[in-house]
Amino acid sequence: MEPINIEKGKKLINAGNAVDCLYVVMSGTVRQDWKGKQLLLGPGTVAGLSDALNHEYDADYTAAEDCTVIKCTYKGMADFDRIFKEQPVYIFGFAKGSFRQCRDVFKIYDDLKKKVDDFTDYCRGINGEYRKQCRAVGMTPGEIPMLEEMEPLELKNGILDWEHDYIDSLNSVDNKEIESIYGKRTEIVNGVIGISCGYMARAMECSETMGFYLEEFAPVLLSSDENDLFDQIFKLRIYAAERGADQTSIIKLMKMLYKFISSSGLYDSALVKQRWSEYDSHDFEATAAAFDEAKMQKQAEFTQTFEHICEFAEIDEDKTAEYKQQIAEYLALSDREGKDDNERKVRKKAVDLFYEIYQKTFFRALEFEAYGGELDTIINMFLNFGYIDYDAIGDEYTNELADIMDRLPSLCESDHLFTIYTWLRAVYAGKREPSRNELDLDYRGFVLEERKSGNISEADMPQWMADQEQKVKFEMNNFFVSANRTTSGKMTSFCPVLTKEDFGMEPSRMLLTNAKLKEAMEKIESVDYQIFLREGFYTDMDANVKSEPYLKRVEPDIILLPNCGMRAMMWQECGGIKVDSPGRFVFPMFTFDDLDKMMIYCCGAFRWEICRKEQGSRWNDIGSDCLTSDFYDYFTFYRKNKELSAENKEKVKSLLKSSRNNMREAFTKQYTIWINFEAQGSIRLNKPERNILNKHCTFSKAYRTKVANHPMYEQLISRHEIKCSQALNHLKTIIDRVEKNEGVVPDEVKQGMEYLKM
Numbered sequence: 017m018e019p020i021n022i023e024k025g026k027k028l029i030n031a032g033n034a035v036d037c038l039y040v041v042m043s044g045t046v047r048q049d050w051k052g053k054q055l056l057l058g059p060g061t062v063a064g065l066s067d068a069l070n071h072e073y074d075a076d077y078t079a080a081e082d083c084t085v086i087k088c089t090y091k092g093m094a095d096f097d098r099i100f101k102e103q104p105v106y107i108f109g110f111a112k113g114s115f116r117q118c119r120d121v122f123k124i125y126d127d128l129k130k131k132v133d134d135f136t137d138y139c140r141g142i143n144g145e146y147r148k149q150c151r152a153v154g155m156t157p158g159e160i161p162m163l164e165e166m167e168p169l170e171l172k173n174g175i176l177d178w179e180h181d182y183i184d185s186l187n188s189v190d191n192k193e194i195e196s197i198y199g200k201r202t203e204i205v206n207g208v209i210g211i212s213c214g215y216m217a218r219a220m221e222c223s224e225t226m227g228f229y230l231e232e233f234a235p236v237l238l239s240s241d242e243n244d245l246f247d248q249i250f251k252l253r254i255y256a257a258e259r260g261a262d263q264t265s266i267i268k269l270m271k272m273l274y275k276f277i278s279s280s281g282l283y284d285s286a287l288v289k290q291r292w293s294e295y296d297s298h299d300f301e302a303t304a305a306a307f308d309e310a311k312m313q314k315q316a317e318f319t320q321t322f323e324h325i326c327e328f329a330e331i332d333e334d335k336t337a338e339y340k341q342q343i344a345e346y347l348a349l350s351d352r353e354g355k356d357d358n359e360r361k362v363r364k365k366a367v368d369l370f371y372e373i374y375q376k377t378f379f380r381a382l383e384f385e386a387y388g389g390e391l392d393t394i395i396n397m398f399l400n401f402g403y404i405d406y407d408a409i410g411d412e413y414t415n416e417l418a419d420i421m422d423r424l425p426s427l428c429e430s431d432h433l434f435t436i437y438t439w440l441r442a443v444y445a446g447k448r449e450p451s452r453n454e455l456d457l458d459y460r461g462f463v464l465e466e467r468k469s470g471n472i473s474e475a476d477m478p479q480w481m482a483d484q485e486q487k488v489k490f491e492m493n494n495f496f497v498s499a500n501r502t503t504s505g506k507m508t509s510f511c512p513v514l515t516k517e518d519f520g521m522e523p524s525r526m527l528l529t530n531a532k533l534k535e536a537m538e539k540i541e542s543v544d545y546q547i548f549l550r551e552g553f554y555t556d557m558d559a560n561v562k563s564e565p566y567l568k569r570v571e572p573d574i575i576l577l578p579n580c581g582m583r584a585m586m587w588q589e590c591g592g593i594k595v596d597s598p599g600r601f602v603f604p605m606f607t608f609d610d611l612d613k614m615m616i617y618c619c620g621a622f623r624w625e626i627c628r629k630e631q632g633s634r635w636n637d638i639g640s641d642c643l644t645s646d647f648y649d650y651f652t653f654y655r656k657n658k659e660l661s662a663e664n665k666e667k668v669k670s671l672l673k674s675s676r677n678n679m680r681e682a683f684t685k686q687y688t689i690w691i692n693f694e695a696q697g698s699i700r701l702n703k704p705e706r707n708i709l710n711k712h713c714t715f716s717k718a719y720r721t722k723v724a725n726h727p728m729y730e731q732l733i734s735r736h737e738i739k740c741s742q743a744l745n746h747l748k749t750i751i752d753r754v755e756k757n758e759g760v761v762p763d764e765v766k767q768g769m770e771y772l773k774m
Contacts, residue, residue, distance in 0.1 A: 029077040039063040044083020050075035114212035258307035329376040353509035399437040402578030453494035518580035526606035545716035566768030572599035584614035589625035620684030643712035
């Protein structure tokens with residue numbers, strides 16, 4: 017093993033090549049490059065040592081300057097005995113070099129870990145401050161999807177504190193002591209090298225993971241496509257400037273962000289400079305002046321809101337004046353929720369008038385857009401918010417609603433979230449079937465009733481069944497009117513004419529956005545993970561698979577009704593005849609009530625009704641072994657239940673009385689306790705209730721773990737997990753059989769396996 021002189025820049029080892037040698041650095045420096053990280057190896061270290069446990073090199077090794085090395089043939093740990101036998105002097109060098117290199121790799125690991133932790137904490141902190149400033153100026157915070165997805169990084173194989181301490185202590189031992197310990201004990205040196213190499217491999221793997229994490233989430237703060245927090249704070253300051261709000265805190269916030277992104281080393285300096293220049297050179301005073309001018313112009317338009325809507329709906333001037341007078345009479349009432357005859361009469365006229373104008377405006381909007389027209393802000397506000405009169409709302413709330421309207425698609429629309437306008441459009445387009453009316457009749461049932469009543473002939477029925485306009489009218493006259501009244505919480509005194517008195521706070525704070533609703537739903541689903549899982553059936557005749565069941569998730573549709581309300585409702589457990597069609601929840605578009613409470617109420621009712629739908633006439637048959645039959649039996653015969661004490665029987669009696677003997681209502685109350693308290697290990701239910709809920713609304717794995725050691729849950733959880741394990745093994749066998757037969761298993765079926773693991 018003779019010394020070899022290597023010129024600066026020459027590659028000693030290429031990443032990806034098979035491990036076949038190590039280089040002892042005698043003089044000079046070798047640079048180790050892996051995954052964008054660098055480590056300088058000086059005299060006494062060994063190039064390639066961190067890859068000693070691998071089959072291939074993970075890093076490139078290049079002479080950082082002219083250096084001298086000794087090449088040692090190496091293919092595995094057993095070769096160290098040969099190397100040390102040939103060159104006993106290397107024993108000390110390899111031992112010292114291994115934990116010195118390990119210390120240096122740990123330093124890179126530690127620096128990256130701190131960088132990741134600081135980055136995550138900073139993102140959380142500045143996002144919280146950004147949202148706080150948004151609330152201060154009345155702006156709805158912008159959504160950054162990547163920020164919503166970002167979770168603190170968990171390293172599954174990170175370096176432990178005691179492993180750090182071990183390597184640090186080895187590096188603190190002086191050379192003479194090392195030589196005396198390792199001088200002739202090759203087996204000890206081999207162990208130290210093996211341990212150090214293992215540590216380095218783990219640290220390098222974790223460093224790579226942390227690098228990917230930072231690379232993935234760095235755009236949260238600053239990105240080339242501008243969908244980042246920098247842009248959101250920029251827009252926030254513009255918003256504040258336009259409204260004459262104090263910008264001091266926002267300016268400080270932006271400077272804090274600029275300081276972080278400039279010093280973090282995560283961003284291209286040219287991009288940072290460009291984006292800061294755009295912000296710093298922006299004339300916020302000119303923006304405010306332009307906004308004031310536009311605001312005055314828009315305000316002039318808004319003062320004619322009612323007339324503009326009527327003109328768009330092609331209502332003649334005489335009728336418009338008459339309708340305007342009727343709305344004015346309603347707004348002039350001293351008590352708009354009053355119960356005397358005159359108040360009722362005036363209010364009813366306003367209600368009927370609102371829906372008449374809405375229907376005309378809706379169909380006119382369809383026609384207008386079909387010819388390439390674009391609805392203006394006022395028409396959109398009427399169709400989505402029920403905004404119909406400027407004087408009823410006032411200037412401040414009108415402007416805020418207009419701001420919300422500009423961003424409504426990003427705030428309140430998704431595949432399963434609709435405003436009333438987008439919902440009616442979906443019905444018109446045939447993407448959703450009309451809802452059932454208060455008599456529980458769907459559109460088909462309604463048409464049949466019309467035929468029986470003689471309102472339409474037998475010959476007319478096919479046309480009516482296929483008439484999308486009639487379907488929308490059915491939806492407007494039934495679902496829209498009823499759901500709007502119900503979600504308002506004012507069953508006898510509701511009027512859909514939106515007024516400033518309806519708002520208890522700024523509309524932007526009351527608005528139910530997609531993010532808020534999703535968060536509320538996820539809280540429940542994180543506990544009751546099966547709530548939206550439905551049974552599907554998979555068939556592959558080539559593999560002799562006949563209607564094998566699997567689980568699939570069916571998210572309910574949520575329709576936002578144009579009112580400021582305090583009540584949500586599960587309107588339908590499914591969207592049509594099929595059990596696996598989306599259910600329907602209705603919420604007020606604006607609310608100051610507890611959203612989590614409203615969502616749990618909907619989900620509890622959904623749990624009950626979807627079970628009834630699935631079971632049909634056997635929903636209360638104790639032999640059907642389902643949620644509704646178990647609770648029906650429990651509520652019906654609780655007095656004879658030997659597992660209930662006298663005190664608990666009284667509680668059940670009170671529960672049924674407060675629920676007006678409505679079993680669904682009673683169940684929903686107990687379901688709320690199940691989600692809010694029992695899932696946290698706080699025992700509130702009696703044993704029979706807990707057993708039923710655990711059987712049919714089992715906690716997710718995370719919550720099962722929390723209560724697994726509790727005697728009341730231990731056996732119940734064990735049964736559930738055995739059942740899921742059996743179903744999982746069966747489904748896996750089916751999938752393996754199909755794939756072995758060269759069949760293609762749909763992703764939805766494969767996802768069913770994941771649900772069984774939850």
